Amino acid sequence: MTISEDELTAARPRRRNMRAPEREQAILDAAIRFFAEQGFEGQTRELAKRMGITHSAIYRHFPSKEALIERVYEHVYVSRWKASWGPLIADRSRPLDQRLEQFYREYVEQVFDHDWVRIFVFSGLRAVDITSRYLDIVRREVIEPACAELRAEFGLPDVEQAPLTERETEMFWGLHGRIFYIAIRRYVYQAPAPRDLDDIIADAVRIFVIGAREVLPDIVRRGG
Structure with missing residues (x-):
């Protein structure tokens, strides 16, 4: 049976709108898992792709990759x-x-x-x-x-x-x-x-x- 594009779209989970603090925490949680798998050579562009968000969305919450790593340090250690x-x-x-x-x-x-x-x-x-x-x-x-x-x-x-x-x-x-x-x-x-x-x-x-x-x-x- 062939599934139409409309049916596929309807089947995908809809990402609920998050408030800024929730989005920031979601990025931080994903970054922790990402760096644990890829190391610090992993690029934030790939992190954004994994999360299904734009690259610029990360930088609305963290001004640089270094700032994101600093938050990882504070949160994890x-x-x-x-x-x-x-x-x-x-x-x-x-x-x-x-x-x-x-x-x-x-x-x-x-x-x-x-x-x-x-x-x-x-x-x-x-x-x-x-x-x-x-x-x-x-x-x-x-x-x-x-x-x-x-x-x-x-x-x-x-x-x-x-x-x-x-x-x-x-x-x-x-x-x-x-x-x-x-x-x-x-x-x-x-x-x-x-x-x-x-x-x-x-x-x-x-x-x-x-x-x-x-x-x-x-x-x-x-x-x-």
Whole structure:
């Protein structure tokens, strides 16, 4: 049976008229999926084509591709960072391993996401500063405070008496990277990766603390 052009037109879903904030959010949501699939070499003209809107419609809401990428960063990365994580890491009423386990359980809930991980990787590969800016937050809000807490846990000089060393921060980056690599396996390599992470996080933190107890006193004593 042949379907007429009129019947095809009637069968297509009609795009409802959106208010400006709704249209802006729709473009942002589509851009997140688009950049997660195509990377930042993907063109906004192709994004508009996928959405079924004109190219100029994007630029009525976002003055440039860079402005759109900035909103992606704010929406995907900044908005998922919890203000409670800093106080959690600094809460010396609890053993540090418990604090780290809770932090990483909450952290993976926020960042183990297809779009989050792939945009993060594409950003690093294409010199878009999303990755570097986000890692600066991790360093400032997690890595360096956790290093200071590890010293306190072991009764070592605080950072005002003996500044943090590169070896100390690299130990914590190793823990952080070990956990995040599971997301890389899952969303970048499309390789098998565990889904239930609570025990894996607990194992990673325990192994880290046991090892740090052995090597950290000597690192601090030698000053790196």
